[in-house]
Amino acid sequence: MCDDRRMSTTGRRVGRPRAQTRPDSGLTAREELLGAAAELFTERGYAATTTRAVAERAGMRQASMYHYFGGKEDLLAALLEGTVRPSLALALGLAARHEVPAEARLWALCRADAALLSTGPHNLGALYLLPEVRADRFAAFRAVRDDLKAAYAALLAATTAGSDLAREDLAVRADLVFGLIEGVILIRRSSPGHDHEHDPAAFAAATADAALRVAGCPEHVLPKLRREGEALLAAP
Secondary structure, three states: OOOOOOEOOOOOEOOOOEOOOOOOOOOOHHHHHHHHHHHHHHHOOOOOOOHHHHHHHOOEOHHHHOOOOOOHHHHHHHHHHHOOHHHHHHHHHHHOOOOOOHHHHHHHHHHHHHHHHHOOOOOHHHHHHOHHHHOHHHHHHHHHHHHHHHHHHHHHHHOHHHHOOOHHHHHHHHHHHHHHHHOHHHHHHHOOOOHHHOOHHHHHHHHHHHHHHHHOOOHHHHHHHHHHHHHHHHOO
8 A cells, every 4th residue: 555655756745636626734634534534523423424425535536535544434444443552552551560559550541441432532442332333343443342341450459459359359340340441431522512511531531530539449548559660651
């Protein structure tokens, strides 16, 4: 596949022809298509959005879009996986930081995941609720999301409170923590256009605090865990 970041001899980026001249956003054609799909899927609805509409919103011909994506399902799959892969990568990195209490690592994961789902121009997490996502085409997304949920459970099991739980109780507690973080999707959905009412950083941190309460962490240790978790996220 051709790389749309290649440069011509004049120093201009080359790639598939566009339907119209647009200011250079600094994004690749693939990124512009994903941005257009994110906007249309979340505002018009997935079923009501055509590939032609996505291509036109991205400023290119429909035929050119197929150079980057095979169709609407490929666009949706890429958007969905983009909401979980960064958090899974973080979770795997946190799993190796044994010198830091598991509670602080869990807080850091919750805070970062909540921020990912509650910020950005479009509520991509709401796409989880589409009936189409149950299709086999999106099995890879569901598998990555299951891996992320398992990473939550592993960190929870390593906490003081989690280590005292029976296996069944631990699974329920992990479901509750994971569900609380993904619940920010519904908060955004219930008040579209009002994301500015919450300070994003404070909202994500408060969500992480709530998750640790559900996990069984005592209230008096939360400030210390928050500081340790913030330090983890700030580390290069």
